[in-house]
Amino acid sequence: MRKTLSLALPLAALVLLAAAPLVASAYQLGLLLGMATYVTLASAWALFSGHTRYISLATVAFYGTGAYTVAVLNESLPYPVVLAVAGVIGAGLALVVGLSTLRLAGIYFVIFSFGLSELIRELITWYEVNVTGTLGRYIFLDITARGIYWQMLALGAFTIGLTAWIHRRRLGLALRVIGDDETVAAHSGIHLARVKLIVFVLASTIITLAGAIASPRWVYVEPSIVFNPTVSFLTVIMALLGGANRLWGPALGAVPLFLVFEWLSSDFPDTYPIILGLLFIAVVFVLPNGVLAGIERLRQRRKA
Numbered sequence: 001m002r003k004t005l006s007l008a009l010p011l012a013a014l015v016l017l018a019a020a021p022l023v024a025s026a027y028q029l030g031l032l033l034g035m036a037t038y039v040t041l042a043s044a045w046a047l048f049s050g051h052t053r054y055i056s057l058a059t060v061a062f063y064g065t066g067a068y069t070v071a072v073l074n075e076s077l078p079y080p081v082v083l084a085v086a087g088v089i090g091a092g093l094a095l096v097v098g099l100s101t102l103r104l105a106g107i108y109f110v111i112f113s114f115g116l117s118e119l120i121r122e123l124i125t126w127y128e129v130n131v132t133g134t135l136g137r138y139i140f141l142d143i144t145a146r147g148i149y150w151q152m153l154a155l156g157a158f159t160i161g162l163t164a165w166i167h168r169r170r171l172g173l174a175l176r177v178i179g180d181d182e183t184v185a186a187h188s189g190i191h192l193a194r195v196k197l198i199v200f201v202l203a204s205t206i207i208t209l210a211g212a213i214a215s216p217r218w219v220y221v222e223p224s225i226v227f228n229p230t231v232s233f234l235t236v237i238m239a240l241l242g243g244a245n246r247l248w249g250p251a252l253g254a255v256p257l258f259l260v261f262e263w264l265s266s267d268f269p270d271t272y273p274i275i276l277g278l279l280f281i282a283v284v285f286v287l288p289n290g291v292l293a294g295i296e297r298l299r300q301r302r303k304a
């Protein structure tokens with residue numbers, strides 16, 4: 001009975017969310033699309049970083065790569081093929097990055113992941129200015145906001161489903177052991193590099209596809225738009241707030257924080273980055289394991 005409910009409730013919620021654009025206004029649809037995007041990004045980020053505890057700030061590197069792939073290829077290839085190409089490029093980039101950097105840990109990995117986003121942005125900017133002679137591209141695709149939302153919702157549902165599947169497999173157990181102690185994991189026979197690389201590539205491919213799906217919403221893109229580092233920081237804050245090592249934690253953090261950030265960015269545009277930084281610090285120090293873990297601790301104290 002409990003297992004049936006655990007499946008029925010998410011499916012019912014998914015159906016309601018899929019039907020929401022049919023009655024939502026244009027503004028409400030924009031909010032739904034933003035929430036679906038960040039739920040997908042936060043869930044994909046947590047797929048790798050939630051258990052390994054490798055804090056990655058490279059989210060926007062893959063997100064921007066997906067968006068720019070669509071901008072470059074949208075006039076020459078059918079849209080489904082463009083999405084497939086974006087996914088392959090994201091997986092290839094993640095494979096190269098993972099093979100060269102996943103042996104790093106702690107602050108070194110954080111610094112490199114942030115630098116990767118800046119490196120890709122500067123490389124694309126240099127190429128556009130010096131080779132193509134322009135900076136920025138238009139996206140001409142006959143895709144409505146509803147279509148983008150439904151695609152993003154499907155990708156988000158897939159990401160959460162994939163996370164649940166991995167959690168129940170040996171791969172998920174290996175990730176948890178790696179996050180607790182890599183030395184113990186290595187002595188237990190876990191192939192550290194292989195496990196981390198597989199999950200990193202999966203998460204990065206999903207993030208790349210999220211950028212590709214969201215890109216028609218912009219119509220016009222350039223490196224400074226699609227490689228905005230704020231995307232990486234927001235994703236991390238959302239995942240950590242809800243609980244990056246919990247299945248529904250990233251979604252729990254993404255939905256309310258997206259609405260708060262929308263309000264802050266519109267009403268306090270000048271102080272918004274400062275508030276974002278303070279919130280990031282507060283989440284790390286006050287709720288390092290997320291809201292769900294905090295609620296569980298309160299329940300245990302009451303029982304005691």
